[in-house]
Amino acid sequence: MLKLYTCYCCSFPFKADDGMLPCECPACGASPDNFLGEPYNEQEIRRIHVDPPTGNADRDPMDLKWHMPKRFPARTRNGRLRRFVFEYDEPKILRDFYTDVFGWDIINTETSNPERPLMYCATGPGNANWEPRVVSFCYGFLKARDSEDTGLHPMYVIEVDSIDKTVELVEQYGGKLRKPAYTVDGQLYAVVEDSEGNGLYLWQTPSTVTWEEPESQTL
Structure with a gap:
């Protein structure tokens, strides 16, 4: 039976079958004691997961004091802003800047040219799959400015279910396909331009x- 659990170390809510419980919190790695039982001996640090409030059918839609959060569908990451992209002329200078100023963990991607690498940036604590361990921040890339061949210099990566279907919608709503689907390190990307000329990378969910x-949860 699927149940909802909350980790009392990091507040991360997750669902799991009670017959196949994880051996640690999927977000922070805390032991099962931190999500199978409430820490009654430490009430002051308890963190309780609560469901978002339900909508009020009588609410005035023009009253903007409170915006009811949208309930996004499960088993899709379509539309999520997932990565940033910053460009460099001198890779070591930019790498040192973000490493020393902000403390980022930066590595070259596997198939990069060592002289002009595509670098992956962890901007906060992460899991073994190089995804953020907790919510509220994202990871990103540093890439050579002269490797950008669309003239748009996109700064953001949006994850989509299907690049082909997303491109159809982009064009339907006034955008343009600027670079057809291509592969980087086994991942499928494309570049589009929105209706106002802003460039975006599309990344198809692996x-x-x-x-x-x-990062796949919708709770």
Whole structure:
């Protein structure tokens, strides 16, 4: 039976079958004691997961004092802003800047040219799959400015279920396809331009996603 659990170390809510419980919190790695039982001996640090409030059918839609959060569908990461992209002329200078000023963990991606690498940036604590361990921040890339061949210099990566279907919608709503689907390190990307000329990378959700990852949750 699927149940909802909350980790009392990091507040991360997750669902799991009570017959196949994880051996640690999928977000922070805390032991099962931190999500199977409430820490009654430490009431002051308890963190309780609560469901979002339900909508009020009588609410005035023009009253903007409170915006009811949208309930996004499960088992899809379509539309999520997932990565940033900053460009460099001198890779070491930019790498040192973000490493020393902000403390980022930066590595070259596997198939990069060592002289002009595509670098992956962890901007906060992460899991073994190089995804953020907790919510509220994202990871990103540093790439050579002269490797950008669309003239748009996109700064953000949006994850989508299907690049082909998303491109159809982009064009339907006044945008343009600026670079057809291509592969980087086994991942499928494309570049589009929105209706106002802003460039965006599209990243198709990998087929290896299990929907159990913290970044896949919709609770």
